[in-house]
Amino acid sequence: MRVHADRNRCMAAGHCAVTVPGVFDHGDDGLVVVVDEEPGEELLKELELAVDLCPSRALSLSREEAPG
Template sequence: MRVHADRSRCMAAGHCAVTVPGVFDHGDDGLVVVTDEKPGEDYLEEIELAVDLCPSRALSVTRD
C-alpha cells in the first residue's frame, strides 16, 4: 500500500493527522505531510477513514 497527499489541494483541516498520526502530520505551512508513505496493512482501515474524512480530497491510497 502507498499513501499519497496532494499538498496543492490540502486545506489544512487536520482530520488526517488526528485520525492516523503515525502516517500523517502537518508541515510548518499547516499543510499535510505524509510521514510514512508505505505503512503496514494494519493501518489500512484508519487510512481509508482519513481519505473519506478529507474535505479537499487531497489524500489517496493505492495497493502495491
C-alpha cells in the same frame, strides 16, 4: 500499500493527522505531510477513514506491487 497526499489540494483541516498520526503530520505551513508513505496493512481501516474525512480530497491510497 502507498499513501499519497496532494499538498496543492490540502486545506489544512487536520483530520488526517488526528486520524492516523503515525502516517500524517502537518508542515510548518499547516498542510499535510506524509511521514510514512508505505504503512502496514494493519492501518488500512484508519487510512481509509482519513481519506474519506479529507474535505479537499487531497489524500489517496494505492496498492503498488513490488517489482520482481
